[in-house]
Amino acid sequence: MRKFLIRAVTLAAAAALAAPAAPVTAAAAQGLSFRPLHYNINGYNWGGYAATGSGFTSVSASWTEAKATCxxxxxxxxxxxxIDGYGSSTVEQTGVATDCSSGSPVDQAWYEMYPANPVYLSLSSYPVSTGDVITASVTYTGNRMYTLKLTNSTRGWTYSTSKSLSARxxxxxxxxxxxxxxxxxxxTxxxxxxxxxxxxxxxxxPAALDPSSNGTYEARTGALGSGGTSFAETFLHE
Known part of the structure; x- marks a missing residue:
């Protein structure tokens, strides 16, 4: 896993429920996890923003799926x-993975209630491509229950699931x-x-995180804009 450097970043201007099909990508087959903030000899593994404290009940964001070159x-x-993962041993999370194991990028929606394995959604039922607008959210609904939701507004689908986990x-x-x-x-x-x-x-x-490896930045996290609700991630190095 990779390393981030925490920087001081200035704030600029301050459902259809359905069981996913069997996984088809190498990432899914290997059960690769998007796991808690983690350290090994290569460093830390996250980029972006992490808010810390207590009593977090929801997080949401949108992005346009970027064109990737393997x-x-x-x-x-x-x-x-x-929610969780920064200083915790669990993460309740959802997003879109871009997997290059075939030699070409394959985008696939997924969710994970770590330490359980990630669940990859069917490529045919929940397709994602470059340029698609994705909205992801995780909401704590009480009694250890979380609702994880992904919407692809470009292709007109929504996936939502509720899962139980004891988390901080x-x-x-x-x-x-x-x-x-x-x-x-x-x-970008x-x-x-x-x-x-x-x-x-x-x-x-929130803390701003820049992933890096052996002192070389791999991506840069931009300053927060639009009243603290937007930012850019820019690729620098593999």
């Missing part, structure tokens, strides 16, 4: 939103992550409408 068949990354609810995140430690070239991915507990992400003073 550098190698090991490349894999995902934008996602989630001590952080909320809007993140990019590479479980393999190798990013495809995704250019823009997050928008990022909210936590119904308020702007920026109002929580």
């Amino acid at each position: 550098n190698s068949t090991n490349d894999l990354y995902a934008p996602w939103v989630g 609810r001590a952080s909320a995140e809007v993140i990019i992550e590479s479980p393999t430690g190798a990013y495809p070239n995704f250019g 991915l823009n997050f928008s409408s990022a909210t936590v507990n119904g308020k702007s992400l920026g109002s929580f003073g």
Whole structure:
């Protein structure tokens, strides 16, 4: 996994329920997890923003799926939103993974209640392509229950599921992550409408995270704009 450097970032201007089909991508077959903020000899593994504290009940954000160019068949990354993971051993999260294991990028929607394995949605029932507008949310509904929801407004589908997990609810995140430690070239991915507990992400003073490997930045997290609800992730290096 990769390393981020926490920087001081200035705030600019301050359903259809359906069981997913059997996974078809290599990422799904391997059960690769988008897991809690993690350290190994390569460093930390997240980029984006993480709000910390207690009592987090919801997080939501939108993005336009970026065009990715594979550098190698090991490349894999995902934008996602989630609760927990920053200083916790659980993550309740959902997003879209871009997998280069076939030699070409394959976009696939997924959710994960870590430490359980990720669940990848059917490519035919829930397709995602470059340029699609995605909205993701995770909501705590009480009694250890979470609702995870993905909407592709470009293609007109919504997937929602409710799952149970005992978790701390001590952080909320809007993140990019590479479980393999190798990013495809995704250019620039823009997050928008990022909210936590119904308020702007920026109002929580979140930490800005830049993924890097052995001292080399892999992506840059831009300053928060639009009242603390939007920011850009820019690819720098695999």
